[in-house]
Amino acid sequence: MTLILGIDEAGRGPVIGPMVIGGALVKSDFESKLTELGVKDSKKIPQNKREIMFDQIIKISNSTDIKVVMPEEIDMAVESKNGMNLNWLEAVKSAEMINELKPDVVILDCPHPIPSKYETYVRELLDNKDVKIICEHKADDNYVICGAASILAKVIREREMAEINAKYGEVGPGYPANPVTKKFVEENFEKHPEIFRKSWATYKNQVKKKKQSELSEF
Secondary structure, three states: OEEEEEEEEEOOOOEEOOOOEEEEEEHHHHHHHHHOOOOOOOOOOHHHHHHHHHHHHHHHOOOOEEEEEEHHHHHHOOOOOOOHHHHHEEEEEHHHHHHHOOEEEEEEOOOOOOOOHHHHHHOOOOOOOOOEEEEEEHHHHOHHHHHHHHHHHHHHHHHHHHHHHHHHHHOOOOOOHHHHHHEEEHHHHOOOOOOOOOOHHHHHHHHHHHHHHHHHHO
């Protein structure tokens, strides 16, 4: 029986909190069970239903894997001088997942503008260079196994953000355009550096404003 692994992420864009990469591994004849559950792209499922599906997906899957990539590691990749960036960081984490779970087929929701380039990068990192890879944009919409992976990633990202909200106060969803998040960044960027992606323009702009304010005082 063919083992199929779907991989997707949640939280690429936020200035606060981690990016989460989810992986769901199932036997090919179990994909229909995910479809029966109504599994699809996590963005199209209400939060309370995602939480329920999270446990159901884990029960159906042969194995699952979730990688939580913290802001510090994201900043290191984004500001790297050796060619690393957020896309390639996601590729590295996805390759680690593939090597650990050993699927026959991998379906990747591609973050890179050119899927073939992203696929090549991932394949170079694999122990098994012959594994079949399907790398597409909107794979979480087109393949139920990627939809399952997106739900795993989204739920864990939301749980991580709930912990941040409980510890630091109302931070919003973490996206720069959100008014609550924007206000929190403006008021707290120096107080809680561990939760921010300092390589994001939203954070850097606050640092820049502070420096300009300090210079104007002289």
